[in-house]
Amino acid sequence: MFGTVIHAPGDIRLEERPDAALTAPTDAVVRLxxxxxxxxxxxxxRGIESVDEPRPMGHEYAGVVExxxxxxxDIKVGDFVVGSFATSDNTCEICRAGYQSHCVHREFMGTAQxxxxxxxxxxxxxxxxxxxPDPDLVPHLLAxxxxxxxxxxxxxxxxxxxxxTVAVVGxxxxxxxxxxxxxxxGAERIIAMSRHADRQKLAIEFGAxxxxxxxxxxxxxxxxxxxxxxxxxSVIEAVGTQESMMQAIRSTRAGGHVGYVGVAxxxxxxxxxxxxxxxxxxxxxxxxxxxxxxxxxxxxxxEIEPGKVFDLTLPLAEVAEGYKAMDERRAVKVLLQx
Ligand SMILES: [Zn+2]
Numbered sequence: 040m041f042g043t044v045i046h047a048p049g050d051i052r053l054e055e056r057p058d059a060a061l062t063a064p065t066d067a068v069v070r071l072x073x074x075x076x077x078x079x080x081x082x083x084x085r086g087i088e089s090v091d092e093p094r095p096m097g098h099e100y101a102g103v104v105e106x107x108x109x110x111x112x113d114i115k116v117g118d119f120v121v122g123s124f125a126t127s128d129n130t131c132e133i134c135r136a137g138y139q140s141h142c143v144h145r146e147f148m149g150t151a152q153x154x155x156x157x158x159x160x161x162x163x164x165x166x167x168x169x170x171x172p173d174p175d176l177v178p179h180l181l182a183x184x185x186x187x188x189x190x191x192x193x194x195x196x197x198x199x200x201x202x203x204t205v206a207v208v209g210x211x212x213x214x215x216x217x218x219x220x221x222x223x224x225g226a227e228r229i230i231a232m233s234r235h236a237d238r239q240k241l242a243i244e245f246g247a248x249x250x251x252x253x254x255x256x257x258x259x260x261x262x263x264x265x266x267x268x269x270x271x272x273s274v275i276e277a278v279g280t281q282e283s284m285m286q287a288i289r290s291t292r293a294g295g296h297v298g299y300v301g302v303a304x305x306x307x308x309x310x311x312x313x314x315x316x317x318x319x320x321x322x323x324x325x326x327x328x329x330x331x332x333x334x335x336x337x338x339x340x341x342e343i344e345p346g347k348v349f350d351l352t353l354p355l356a357e358v359a360e361g362y363k364a365m366d367e368r369r370a371v372k373v374l375l376q377x
Contacts, residue, residue: 041377042153043096043358048086051359056095059155064108067161069120071102073181074151075349076361076373077124078211079302084362087304097152098124101181104165111161118167121335122158123327124148124185129163139163139328152358154377166331169339176338178346178374182216183334186372187345188327189300190216190277191334194224196298196321197273201225206262207247208287209277209301210238212348212372215245217275217298219345222246223337226273230265232258232286238371241347255282262290270295276322279303293317300325349374 042056059068074097082088101121104114114120127134127142134142146159158164172180190213199205199221207214207221210233221229222245230249231242239250251261263270270292276283279301287297288308299322313320337343351370353361361373 040154041355042150043355044093045083045090045096046093047090048084051084051096051362053356053358056153059150059153059157061106061108062157063159064110065160065162066108067104067111067114067158067165068106069100069102069122069156069158069165070105071100071151071154071156071377072119073101073177074153074355074375074377075099075181076152076358076365076375077185078213078365080362081366082302082304084366095150095153097150097156098148099181099184099186100148100151100156101177101184105155107161113162114165114167119171120165120167121180121183121331122148122165123188123331125324125327126159126164127328128160129328134163137326137329139326140324141326152355152375154355164328166328166335168335178349179338179344180335181374182345182348183327183331183338185327186212186348187216187220187334188330189213189325190218190275191220191330192325192327193217193275193277193298193300193322194220194273196296196300197275198296199224199226199273202227203272204228204230204266205273205275206230206232206271206290207275207277208232208283208290209275210235210242211277213300214275214277215241215348215371216345217277218242218247219245219343221273221275223343230262230271237350244347255286258286259289266292272296273298275300277301279306281306284308288313288316288318288320291316291318295319296321298322348372352376
């Protein structure tokens, strides 16, 4: 099979690799209908995360089950499935509490920008769609695998809902789908923080009511101005930098909630400011598996179109160009067709 390998920052190659195969009786092998490049894949690509040796890439996936291990009961060969970037048994105490991304048997997917991928704990990780999807549904289902699930978790962790004003820091795919999620949860007002015209347009399409183009302290001041000086009830942080995290915390009113899902790089929080902020902080890797049945249902009934975040589609063979396009901000998110 062909699969994506990163050799060094900026050096992405599609290579011939051994076919994905079952290694445990709870595994499945999935033939990808589509996969994509994540904002977090840019961390090693940009050298912010080290690349010590060549390694495969990709953790977002949707496709057809090709093989299942002897202990897989619920998932069948031929099922069209969507799975989370974090695998889970879906039975341990942590999973049952709704934190499948912290499952005691968790593994992080990392080989999905390929023709085939192995999925550990198939029954607890994968969710089958009601049937084979129409081709136009595939990008939306793929989005559920990470970016939609993560945006949904951020909105949930920030307690978006009726009567709430939600501010969203970050206008990448996760931030944009945080807007869609907050809208689905009934948020009254959604403030998108974005300075890119094309992303603002999608933010409004997904349900944003206000756009704030200022960043940092000016952005915080603008959110306060829009919320009677108090700050937002719910703030989604979808970047992962010191600046974005502080922008999120400072944009939140006392008693409000920050849902942070941008993978933190070099973030350190000032204790004294946190102490006096009176805000709730919750986030981390999203328990996408918890939300997948609901998200698949919304997509299947054509109530949401999260796949609109894919603004560039390339054949898997052009994966290197896909990384380049996202790195240079020519694309919000790249879908790859094996
Ligand atoms: Zn578990």
